[in-house]
Amino acid sequence: xxxxLIKAKLEPYxxxxxSNAKGKPSLICDFQELHRYVxxxxxxxxxxxxxxxxxxxxxxxxxxxxxxxxxxxxxLKTYDSVNRLNEYFQRKVKVxxxxxxxxxxxxxxxxxxxxxxxxxxxxERQSWKPRISELY
Numbered sequence: 001x002x003x004x005l006i007k008a009k010l011e012p013y014x015x016x017x018x019s020n021a022k023g024k025p026s027l028i029c030d031f032q033e034l035h036r037y038v039x040x041x042x043x044x045x046x047x048x049x050x051x052x053x054x055x056x057x058x059x060x061x062x063x064x065x066x067x068x069x070x071x072x073x074x075x076l077k078t079y080d081s082v083n084r085l086n087e088y089f090q091r092k093v094k095v096x097x098x099x100x101x102x103x104x105x106x107x108x109x110x111x112x113x114x115x116x117x118x119x120x121x122x123x124e125r126q127s128w129k130p131r132i133s134e135l136y
Contacts, residue, residue, distance in 0.1 A: 001028050001031055001032050001035070001110065001114075002025060002028050004031075004110050004111045004113075004114035004115075005027055005028060005031060005114050007111065007114065007115075008111075008114040008115045008117065008118035009118055010027060010114065010117070010118050010121070011027065012025040012026075012027050012028045013025055013026060013027065014026065014027055015027040015028075015029060015030040016030050017029075017030045017033070018030055031113075031114065031117070034113065034130050034132070035110060038088075038106065038133070042084075042085060042088050046081055046084065050073070050077070054073060054074060054076075054077045055071050055072065055073060055074060055077075056071070056072060056073075056074040056075075057069050057070070057071050058070050058071075058072065088106070089105065089106050089107040089110075090105050090106070090107060091105065091106055092104065092105060092106075093105070093106050093109055093133035093134070094133065094134060095109050095131050095132075095133045097112065098112050098116070106133060109131065109133055112131075113130055113131065116128055116130075117130075
């Protein structure tokens with residue numbers, strides 16, 4: 001999302017809905033809300049397939065006298081999840097491209113929406129209504 005907003009020449013730290021705290025990319029946080037359902041769907045489906053052996057346990061010190069254990073997805077599954085997420089963003093969605101075609105990749109849709117938002121903010125277009133893809 002950050003790449004899409006920067007490519008559209010928008011400042012990722014100046015948002016509308018999120019607070020403009022120092023070091024917080026507020027516009028990215030705002031913009032990702034439009035597509036949160038996509039990531040949520042991916043994570044839910046991916047997690048349903050996880051097994052006990054896909055996790056690792058690490059012992060950590062919480063203070064000078066206490067140690068605790070943390071369970072996390074192991075390195076192999078983490079690498080796998082990143083690759084599958086990249087594949088997920090390359091899948092076709094039934095939202096026509098702005099200039100041509102009847103389908104496009106999800107990643108392209110997000111980039112086009114960032115450009116459309118930028119054009120609206122620069123008064124190059126009268127309105128902006130985000131195009132949302134259906135999950136299938």
